[in-house]
Amino acid sequence: MKKLNISFKITSLDSSVEYNVLGEYKNKRIKFIDPEQNTNYIIFHNDTIEYYKKGNVDMKYIFSENLKTKGLYSVSGNKFVFEIETKELFKSSNNLYIKYFLYQDEELINETELTIEYLILKEE
Numbered sequence: 097m098k099k100l101n102i103s104f105k106i107t108s109l110d111s112s113v114e115y116n117v118l119g120e121y122k123n124k125r126i127k128f129i130d131p132e133q134n135t136n137y138i139i140f141h142n143d144t145i146e147y148y149k150k151g152n153v154d155m156k157y158i159f160s161e162n163l164k165t166k167g168l169y170s171v172s173g174n175k176f177v178f179e180i181e182t183k184e185l186f187k188s189s190n191n192l193y194i195k196y197f198l199y200q201d202e203e204l205i206n207e208t209e210l211t212i213e214y215l216i217l218k219e220e
Contacts, residue, residue: 097122099217104130108208119214126214138192138212145185145194147210159194161185167198178205190214 098121105114119128119136126138134151144165149155157167159182167178177200184195192212198205 097220099220100126100128100214101217102126102128103211103213104128105211106208108206110206118217121214121216126212140187145187145192157196159185159196176200190216 100119100121102117102119103114104117106112115131117128117130119126121127124140126136128136130136130149132152134149134153137146137148137150139146139148144158144160147155147157147159152171154170155168157178157180158165159180161182161184163182165180165182167180169176169178179199179202181197181199182194183197184193186193190213192210192214194210195208196210197207
């Protein structure tokens, strides 16, 4: 397992959130707890990225460049299903960038950019 310093930024049409947290990397998965105490998981596959959030918000988004995928979002007992269109997906050994559009009933709901930079602090 690798301990990470994570710089997280997500910007959409109506909001922007940015923070730094500690996290871990193991078995192609980054795990960290955000400032709202939600547990976040980023799982790397060959052609897709999965992003899960568990806590006061439950979320499951799957990103695959140039393919439409499904996204689930649940907050305060309300559940939403989105179609995700990933416009850009870039990953390197210390950076992840995803630009995606969210649709509901074929209507564009949001445009979002997600950037995660991670620096290895130590290996255990």
